[in-house]
Amino acid sequence: MNDHVEQKRLHSYLDGELDLVRSLEIESHLQKCQDCSQEYRNLQALRSAIRSKLPYYSAPARLRERFDLMLEKAAKTEKPRARPVKSWPWLGVGVGASLAFALMIIWSLGTTLWRTPVENVLVGEVLSSHVRSLMANHLTDVVSSDLHTVKPWFNGRIDFSPTVKDLDTEGFPLVGGRLDYINNRPVAALVFRHRQHLINLFTWPTDRGKEEKVRRLSQEGYSVYHWTKAGMEYWVASDLNTEELQELVRLYRE
Amino acid sequence: MQEAEKLSRFEEAILPHLDAAYNLARWLVRNDHDAEDIVQEACYRGLKYFSTFRGENCRAWLLAIVRNTGYDWLKQKRPNDLVTISDEDPPTDSVERMDHLAIETSNPETLLIQHADQEMLKQALEALPAEFREVMILREIEEMSYKEISGVCDIPLGTVMSRLARGRKQLQQYLAKWNKQG
Numbered sequence: 389m390n391d392h393v394e395q396k397r398l399h400s401y402l403d404g405e406l407d408l409v410r411s412l413e414i415e416s417h418l419q420k421c422q423d424c425s426q427e428y429r430n431l432q433a434l435r436s437a438i439r440s441k442l443p444y445y446s447a448p449a450r451l452r453e454r455f456d457l458m459l460e461k462a463a464k465t466e467k468p469r470a471r472p473v474k475s476w477p478w479l480g481v482g483v484g485a486s487l488a489f490a491l492m493i494i495w496s497l498g499t500t501l502w503r504t505p506v507e508n509v510l511v512g513e514v515l516s517s518h519v520r521s522l523m524a525n526h527l528t529d530v531v532s533s534d535l536h537t538v539k540p541w542f543n544g545r546i547d548f549s550p551t552v553k554d555l556d557t558e559g560f561p562l563v564g565g566r567l568d569y570i571n572n573r574p575v576a577a578l579v580f581r582h583r584q585h586l587i588n589l590f591t592w593p594t595d596r597g598k599e600e601k602v603r604r605l606s607q608e609g610y611s612v613y614h615w616t617k618a619g620m621e622y623w624v625a626s627d628l629n630t631e632e633l634q635e636l637v638r639l640y641r642e
Numbered sequence: 643m644q645e646a647e648k649l650s651r652f653e654e655a656i657l658p659h660l661d662a663a664y665n666l667a668r669w670l671v672r673n674d675h676d677a678e679d680i681v682q683e684a685c686y687r688g689l690k691y692f693s694t695f696r697g698e699n700c701r702a703w704l705l706a707i708v709r710n711t712g713y714d715w716l717k718q719k720r721p722n723d724l725v726t727i728s729d730e731d732p733p734t735d736s737v738e739r740m741d742h743l744a745i746e747t748s749n750p751e752t753l754l755i756q757h758a759d760q761e762m763l764k765q766a767l768e769a770l771p772a773e774f775r776e777v778m779i780l781r782e783i784e785e786m787s788y789k790e791i792s793g794v795c796d797i798p799l800g801t802v803m804s805r806l807a808r809g810r811k812q813l814q815q816y817l818a819k820w821n822k823q824g
Contacts, residue, residue, distance in 0.1 A: 431810060437763060445665045455682070632785075
């Protein structure tokens with residue numbers, strides 16, 4: 389009678405999809421069982437081969453042009469939408485408007501319960517800076533993987549000296565730095581890469597009294613992390629998965 | 643929402659994920675030209691339904707549309723690419739447990755996978771059924787969770803799990819077979 393790990397469960401373990409209790413069970417089994425641990429190593433080898441060697445097909449320039457063209461066309465041909473009153477003749481404009489107003493109140497309550505209004509604005513600013521840096525071909529002002537090049541570059545450009553960390557060996561090579569504008573002030577943006585994912589880290593001197601712990605604030609498929617430490621604000625934005633982005637945050641706070 | 647505002651919001655939502663969309667389409671249909679057409683068509687569809695999008699996970703939303711568009715295209719142009727695979731598990735657990743271990747699991751296999759070159763891996767992945775290939779891409783390249791994949795492919799979580807397991811196993815077998823031939 390064998391007591392090997394069920395195949396599917398080993399894959400879920402590899403994918404980080406098991407709860408803590410089951411993960412620990414498998415971990416301790418792998419330490420004892422040669423067959424299963426060999427199988428697990430094979431799966432890990434397959435994953436790292438796929439991630440490091442498989443081609444990633446980026447959207448060609450022509451596709452981006454076609455996309456722009458489509459939007460231009462849509463902007464020209466779309467007519468203003470019919471008033472909602474027409475399709476809901478039994479509802480007066482007043483009812484519709486007050487309904488919309490009520491929804492707005494509910495929505496704003498829901499989001500502000502766990503974020504301060506200032507933070508709401510900042511999350512938005514951080515995210516749009518992140519997205520813009522990916523879209524507009526303006527990712528970096530200084531391109532270098534060397535922190536001794538990136539850190540001095542900010543001298544004279546901003547009135548503080550950002551902490552720049554070398555996390556290359558941990559799998560987060562530095563791509564470069566950039567000057568950005570958030571919260572009505574110039575800030576330092578540091579760009580890291582993790583496989584094909586780009587990570588923006590924004591930092592500037594904080595005006596908050598006490599230190600804030602790390603918090604995750606997500607929006608539209610992106611993760612945003614925020615904390616303050618030693619008088620500085622730190623904001624991290626990326627589409628990288630939570631697990632690995634948390635690792636970067638942890639390394640940065642060390 | 644004003645049309646101009648809608649368009650600019652759409653652009654902002656879609657552009658960051660255009661690479662992911664193209665990569666998925668490219669792996670589904672396996673050539674550049676058709677992948678471009680599919681992403682373009684998916685963007686049209688996306689724009690049409692953008693007002694129903696609730697703004698939660700834009701990448702997953704776009705990839706689901708790309709995937710559907712890709713499948714529609716395959717059904718029409720290359721129906722043979724879509725073999726219906728059975729998602730049923732083998733009747734008992736024991737069959738699924740480490741059954742292939744008995745055949746061949748050894749250090750050399752790990753080495754072999756580590757030394758597989760890009761071309762070999764690409765061919766192996768392209769040889770997988772589309773249903774396995776897409777979950778592999780979404781999991782390994784896009785690093786999506788089972789839940790996200792289940793949403794994109796419109797399949798239950800358990801099916802995501804078993805397709806991943808079977809896809810990986812087939813990849814290992816292809817690589818082992820080719821190595822012997824080579």
